[in-house]
Amino acid sequence: MLDVRGVVKTFGGDGSARSLALDGVDLHIAAGELVTVLGPSGCGKTTLLRVIAGFEVPDSGTVQVAGRTVVGDRFVPAHDRGIGLVPQEGALFPHLSVAQNVGFGLSRMPARERRARVAETLELVGLAGFGSRRPHELSGGQQQRVALARAIAPGPEIVLLDEPFSALDEYLRESLRAEVRALLKRLGTTAVMVTHDQEEALAMGDRVAVMRAGRVIQVGPPRETYFQPADLELARFLGEAVVVDGHVQDDARVACAFGDLAVACANGCRGLCDVLIRPENIRVDESGAAGLVGTIADQTFYGHDGMLRVDVPALGAQVPVRVLGDHPHRVGDEVRLVVDRAVCTYPRQPVAA
Ligand SMILES: Nc1ncnc2c1ncn2[C@@H]1O[C@H](COP(=O)(O)OP(=O)(O)O)[C@@H](O)[C@H]1O
Numbered sequence: 001m002l003d004v005r006g007v008v009k010t011f012g013g014d015g016s017a018r019s020l021a022l023d024g025v026d027l028h029i030a031a032g033e034l035v036t037v038l039g040p041s042g043c044g045k046t047t048l049l050r051v052i053a054g055f056e057v058p059d060s061g062t063v064q065v066a067g068r069t070v071v072g073d074r075f076v077p078a079h080d081r082g083i084g085l086v087p088q089e090g091a092l093f094p095h096l097s098v099a100q101n102v103g104f105g106l107s108r109m110p111a112r113e114r115r116a117r118v119a120e121t122l123e124l125v126g127l128a129g130f131g132s133r134r135p136h137e138l139s140g141g142q143q144q145r146v147a148l149a150r151a152i153a154p155g156p157e158i159v160l161l162d163e164p165f166s167a168l169d170e171y172l173r174e175s176l177r178a179e180v181r182a183l184l185k186r187l188g189t190t191a192v193m194v195t196h197d198q199e200e201a202l203a204m205g206d207r208v209a210v211m212r213a214g215r216v217i218q219v220g221p222p223r224e225t226y227f228q229p230a231d232l233e234l235a236r237f238l239g240e241a242v243v244v245d246g247h248v249q250d251d252a253r254v255a256c257a258f259g260d261l262a263v264a265c266a267n268g269c270r271g272l273c274d275v276l277i278r279p280e281n282i283r284v285d286e287s288g289a290a291g292l293v294g295t296i297a298d299q300t301f302y303g304h305d306g307m308l309r310v311d312v313p314a315l316g317a318q319v320p321v322r323v324l325g326d327h328p329h330r331v332g333d334e335v336r337l338v339v340d341r342a343v344c345t346y347p348r349q350p351v352a353a
């Protein structure tokens, strides 16, 4: 449905002020798919959406929407691409009512049908009855919902969302995430949602595309991205990571302080390597018979689950261990830790002299 190939975009003309915002981006998205684009601020996420939507012209590369070239041997203007964009900062027309904002892209529709579509779309985003208000009479979150309604009202092939929840408070953000995902799925809309929040990217995407410095470095289902990240930098960006020395045994096993572990992704490692283990993959052996010995130094209770911090002398490090909220352990307890899930290995970074 959406095909982005080799897109390069620089800003700022020639010389040292020139900045390479997109450095050869490839992204392929199937019809009906919701892909989240995750990356730190400044990595090129907004620029990528603006290129897809038609508000930036890339230096090179192509974009196709539903098999039609919109950037490449021809350039299709933004209004003719069948793409709805929810921009990063609320870009509602302040002098128009909410209903007029939502109806903005529906000028070709008969008035009656248009009114019905506006009302239906406002209801979809939970703002039924807000049509006659002005944007400044709404909260930030409500304004973002109007922006979403405006983007989806014309029934676009693709909806692009640029950090739509970043201005909202935590509680609203969580509930709106689930609502928006359900809504996009119900409409069957192909969608690309940009965020710098790893939890949001993992929770909302059918697949996650991770960007770094103007490139897409990994695309995959959320679980794969989390448990098999392309490198350790990404592993640490996505969540807590335990990294220990390992020695590759064969394609399927690696020896480390936790014993001989199964390998889920080897990344071409041989000999000495780094082993990535997630706190969720470490378990306290309740029989106390096997595993790496440590002492619980600290624990945090989150309700549904909790985190133990275990001092492990053999590693000379503190290891985070995710447990259920009602676990029986106390600070000061001696425990034995086992890993019973396949891990990933990474080539050892050359140590700088
Ligand atoms: N209009 C512009 N003029 C000059 N530089 C820009 C412009 N837009 C973006 N950039 C630069 O391109 C890079 C990527 O920006 P952006 O796409 O906004 O990143 P993100 O959305 O991931 O935070 C940044 O270095 C930014 O400063």
Ligand SMILES: [Mg+2]
Pocket (backbone or CB within 6 Å): 045, 046, 047, 088, 162
């Ligand atoms: Mg941005």
